[in-house]
Amino acid sequence: MRASSWxxxxxxxxxxxxxxxxxPRHDNLAVEWKPRISRSEAKEKARDLARVYGVDIAEWTTAxxxxxxxxxxxxxxxxxxxxxxxxxxxxxxxxxxxxxxGVQVQVKLTPEGRALSYSRQDRRTAARRDEQxxxxxxxxxxxxxxxxxxxxxxxxTSGARTQEGIxxxxxxxxxxxxxxxxxxxxxxxxxQVVRAGYDAEVSERLVGRSRAQKQDVQVTAVVVMVVIxxxxxxxxxxxxxxxxTRRKDHIRFGARTAAAAAAALVLSHLDGSAMSGxxxxxxxxxxxxxxxxxxxLLMGALIATSTGGMFAAGYVILPAGERARWSAMRLLTLGxxxxxxxxxxxxxxxxxxxxxxxxxxxxxxALGPGMVAELYSxxxxxxxxxxxxxxxxxxxxxxxxxxxxxxxxxxxATITNRWGRRLAFAVTGTALLAGLLLPFPNSAGTNLLYxxxxxxxxWMLYQRTGVVAMWVVWVGFRGAIHTAAFLTSGMxxxxxxxxxxxxxxxxxxxxxxxxxxxxxxxxVAAAMEPxxxxxxxxxxxxxxxxxxxxxxxxxxxxxxxxxxxxxxxLAAACVPAREVGGDLYDFVAFPGGTWxxxxxxxxxxxxxxxLYMTLTKGMLSAASHRAxxxxxxATRINRNVVEAGHKRTFVTxxxxxxxxxxxxxxxxxxxxxxxxxxxxxxxxxGGEVSYLQPRGIGLGFTAGPVFExxxxxxxxxxxxxxxxxxxSDGLTECMNASKEQFGEERLSEVVVRAAAKDAEGIKxxxxxxxxxxxxxxxxxxxxTVVVLRVDGPMT
Amino acid sequence: xxxxxxxxxxxxxxxxxxxxxGYLDAHTAPSFENAIEEEMRSGKIRLVVECSKLTxxxxxxxxxxxxxxxxxxxxxxxxxxxxxxxxxxxxxxVLGFPALFDIVETTEAAAAKFAxxxxxxx
Numbered sequence: 076m077r078a079s080s081w082x083x084x085x086x087x088x089x090x091x092x093x094x095x096x097x098x099p100r101h102d103n104l105a106v107e108w109k110p111r112i113s114r115s116e117a118k119e120k121a122r123d124l125a126r127v128y129g130v131d132i133a134e135w136t137t138a139x140x141x142x143x144x145x146x147x148x149x150x151x152x153x154x155x156x157x158x159x160x161x162x163x164x165x166x167x168x169x170x171x172x173x174x175x176x177g178v179q180v181q182v183k184l185t186p187e188g189r190a191l192s193y194s195r196q197d198r199r200t201a202a203r204r205d206e207q208x209x210x211x212x213x214x215x216x217x218x219x220x221x222x223x224x225x226x227x228x229x230x231x232t233s234g235a236r237t238q239e240g241i242x243x244x245x246x247x248x249x250x251x252x253x254x255x256x257x258x259x260x261x262x263x264x265x266x267q268v269v270r271a272g273y274d275a276e277v278s279e280r281l282v283g284r285s286r287a288q289k290q291d292v293q294v295t296a297v298v299v300m301v302v303i304x305x306x307x308x309x310x311x312x313x314x315x316x317x318x319x320t321r322r323k324d325h326i327r328f329g330a331r332t333a334a335a336a337a338a339a340l341v342l343s344h345l346d347g348s349a350m351s352g353x354x355x356x357x358x359x360x361x362x363x364x365x366x367x368x369x370x371x372l373l374m375g376a377l378i379a380t381s382t383g384g385m386f387a388a389g390y391v392i393l394p395a396g397e398r399a400r401w402s403a404m405r406l407l408t409l410g411x412x413x414x415x416x417x418x419x420x421x422x423x424x425x426x427x428x429x430x431x432x433x434x435x436x437x438x439x440x441a442l443g444p445g446m447v448a449e450l451y452s453x454x455x456x457x458x459x460x461x462x463x464x465x466x467x468x469x470x471x472x473x474x475x476x477x478x479x480x481x482x483x484x485x486x487x488a489t490i491t492n493r494w495g496r497r498l499a500f501a502v503t504g505t506a507l508l509a510g511l512l513l514p515f516p517n518s519a520g521t522n523l524l525y526x527x528x529x530x531x532x533x534w535m536l537y538q539r540t541g542v543v544a545m546w547v548v549w550v551g552f553r554g555a556i557h558t559a560a561f562l563t564s565g566m567x568x569x570x571x572x573x574x575x576x577x578x579x580x581x582x583x584x585x586x587x588x589x590x591x592x593x594x595x596x597x598x599v600a601a602a603m604e605p606x607x608x609x610x611x612x613x614x615x616x617x618x619x620x621x622x623x624x625x626x627x628x629x630x631x632x633x634x635x636x637x638x639x640x641x642x643x644x645l646a647a648a649c650v651p652a653r654e655v656g657g658d659l660y661d662f663v664a665f666p667g668g669t670w671x672x673x674x675x676x677x678x679x680x681x682x683x684x685x686l687y688m689t690l691t692k693g694m695l696s697a698a699s700h701r702a703x704x705x706x707x708x709a710t711r712i713n714r715n716v717v718e719a720g721h722k723r724t725f726v727t728x729x730x731x732x733x734x735x736x737x738x739x740x741x742x743x744x745x746x747x748x749x750x751x752x753x754x755x756x757x758x759x760x761g762g763e764v765s766y767l768q769p770r771g772i773g774l775g776f777t778a779g780p781v782f783e784x785x786x787x788x789x790x791x792x793x794x795x796x797x798x799x800x801x802x803s804d805g806l807t808e809c810m811n812a813s814k815e816q817f818g819e820e821r822l823s824e825v826v827v828r829a830a831a832k833d834a835e836g837i838k839x840x841x842x843x844x845x846x847x848x849x850x851x852x853x854x855x856x857x858x859t860v861v862v863l864r865v866d867g868p869m870t
Numbered sequence: 871x872x873x874x875x876x877x878x879x880x881x882x883x884x885x886x887x888x889x890x891x892g893y894l895d896a897h898t899a900p901s902f903e904n905a906i907e908e909e910m911r912s913g914k915i916r917l918v919v920e921c922s923k924l925t926x927x928x929x930x931x932x933x934x935x936x937x938x939x940x941x942x943x944x945x946x947x948x949x950x951x952x953x954x955x956x957x958x959x960x961x962x963x964v965l966g967f968p969a970l971f972d973i974v975e976t977t978e979a980a981a982a983k984f985a986x987x988x989x990x991x992x
Binding site: 753781 | 929930932933934936937964965966967969970
């Protein structure tokens with residue numbers, strides 16, 4: 076497992092720890108709303124209350140929702156000692172019950188479960204003319220709702236006849252504070268209570284002042300969100316359709332993504348909530364269940380389609396360099412149960428749980444210990460099946476998912492200036508992530524800090540995983556916060572369900588990671604190339620696509636690992652530059668225990684170079700069946716390269732053999748240099764470095780006898796501690812930003828410094844030194860190194 | 871990335887002189903290639919490529935020399951290289967160019983080589 080695979084769970088666990096510490100102190104739900112009733116308790120309270128009024132709602136369709144009133148919350152903060160305002164939490168729990176015959180009952184409760192209001196809607200009943208106000212009933216109801224405070228109330232309206240019935244009202248007027256007043260109303264009809272409710276009335280003068288404070292931040296956020304989401308949506312749609320002129324396979328990709336999203340959506344409705352239409356906040360009892368289900372699912376299908384479209388738009392413009400981050404997503408759309416998918420899902424969920432700490436961290440940093448964050452509307456507390464709801468995030472989180480699925484590829488494909496691109500992504504990402512949740516309605520700066528932290532966290536995760544992780548990360552994020560909310564509200568069962576859902580997904584993903592299908596990175600990358608039937612592209616693009624196919628084919632031509640030679644250590648690496656290039660290294664086992672080593676470099680780049688490289692590799696393999704006669708091998712390859720035609724393309728090659736000598740303890744390295752960089756020889760006891768430069772012409776220049784005549788074979792006897800380095804000019808001509816070359820001198824210094832290590836160690840030192848020297852400059856050529864070190868006597 | 875590369879062409883008695891200046895790599899090689907092609911088309915096949923201002927040559931640049939030499943020699947001409955700075959010469963040397971081309975210090979020396987008669991293809 077890669078180191079990063081451990082780092083993510085570790086950071087995730089730290090995040091969960093921080094969340095557990097900060098959430099109970101800083102989330103609005105734990106600080107102010109403090110819900111103490113669960114869904115079933117809320118339903119029970121509503122049922123009991125309705126029974127008092129002679130209505131049995133036990134068998135009715137019910138829905139429980141909750142909402143918070145921003146204005147009331149602001150007033151409570153403004154007048155923290157007002158007894159009327161303190162009787163009302165800014166959160167309300169609403170229980171709706173509907174009978175098949177159209178009668179509806181609505182009960183509002185405080186988060187602790189105290190009844191706030193009751194109302195029954197029944198179009199058939201109307202006030203009868205001869206009815207009288209029932210004084211005793213009114214007093215009883217006042218006490219039921221206002222409790223110990225009922226003595227403070229004075230009657231304001233007595234037995235008024237209305238459409239609903241006989242209405243009476245009581246008011247708690249206070250002289251010390253003008254403008255805030257408690258009000259209780261009860262309406263009876265036919266001796267039955269049809270409506271009763273306790274509420275606070277606040278004068279517009281007070282409301283207006285507290286409302287103004289919030290509006291600036293929220294209005295700005297709404298405007299920014301509309302601009303980003305609408306703009307992004309239009310851009311994605313345009314990109315999707317514009318892509319059709321070049322390829323078609325993104326349609327299928329998008330459709331399968333949408334299908335996956337839709338599957339998640341259907342799963343999330345397994346609790347039956349689709350049938351009640353309750354997630355739209357109202358209960359339509361007169362709508363048949365199947366119609367409600369169709370409505371819900373159609374709405375979901377629409378959002379699922381936009382999710383698919385977003386991914387497809389990103390996919391169609393995805394630069395080749397970004398494909399590795401999409402391979403799990405590609406495998407998902409191919410329906411392949413691949414390990415890579417399991418890895419990304421698991422790490423995404425774990426990281427998401429950890430990232431859930433960030434809003435609170437940002438708030439704590441910016442606003443100090445008194446801050447209160449507000450992430451989700453409290454309705455989620457009363458879902459039918461709390462865990463299932465998380466799957467819906469895969470569909471509804473289209474905005475945040477789109478940031479990595481579409482906007483990132485779009486910036487990569489469209490904005491050529493690196494800093495411009497980074498700026499666009501950072502600004503948009505920060506604003507989007509801050510605005511989507513807006514945890515701090517009062518403080519724009521704190522929201523932006525949260526957005527920036529979240530973006531940084533997501534970016535780190537994305538770098539180590541891929542776009543699937545960026546899709547599921549919000550499931551973890553939301554799940555962790557929901558679990559924390561249930562735990563602080565004492566709803567253990569719901570907490571277990573939510574955590575169980577996360578755990579279940581995690582375990583399933585881990586199992587997939589462990590037992591799934593291994594995928595071949597090259598094959599998946601190839602699957603991202605449009606097939607012939609999918610393309611309608613310009614020649615240039617087709618060429619580029621072919622290049623990358625060639626590049627991958629080429630990389631596979633390199634030996635997987637160097638051979639084991641007794642007494643020696645051997646290491647090799649080829650660091651490809653961006654284009655198709657022509658570096659090659661190979662090892663050849665000659666008959667009789669002689670080993671051959673080769674580093675070759677085809678001039679130029681492109682398909683031509685790749686073909687030459689393949690040709691050279693083939694000819695070298697063919698040579699392994701014959702005697703290790705270096706001159707003969709090089710001459711034969713030269714002839715073939717010349718015959719291949721194109722003199723502008725030539726090959727330089729360093730070809731050596733290592734063989735045991737009958738007589739002595741050492742081994743002999745023989746070497747021809749067909750125009751290639753001279754190999755470095757390090758001599759052990761004294762540490763002197765030399766470059767072996769026997770005469771030799773590049774392969775492919777001339778087929779005449781001049782080639783063979785100018786080809787010398789160098790021969791050196793190697794002793795333990797000696798080091799040979801074969802390399803391509805990509806190493807010595809490796810350039811830094813100020814156009815200096817790495818050069819032979821630096822190479823010599825590195826080898827002298829690292830000579831005591833084994834070949835692998837020396838190779839690593841060389842690569843590191845070259846990399847450090849190059850810095851941020853673009854590699855302009857392949858870089859190949861083969862290191863041979865004689866560690867002990869060859870046996 | 872635009873790299874500086876210029877070719878100055880002039881007659882030098884019987885010979886045609888191409889003085890290279892700057893950076894000869896994959897980006898600039900085509901202009902060098904065109905220059906040689908033009909000379910050949912106008913029948914000028916006794917070429918001296920003067921390299922004293924050449925600062926860098928990549929494999930693509932080296933390939934240009936190879937792509938015309940055979941044709942020019944068959945027609946009885948040659949390309950001779952003059953005044954290569956030591957750093958650039960290293961590249962020619964590693965590739966084995968000294969075995970394939972006459973490489974001399976000055977254009978005068980190149981002229982003298984032409985006077986000796988066509989290069990013997992050995």
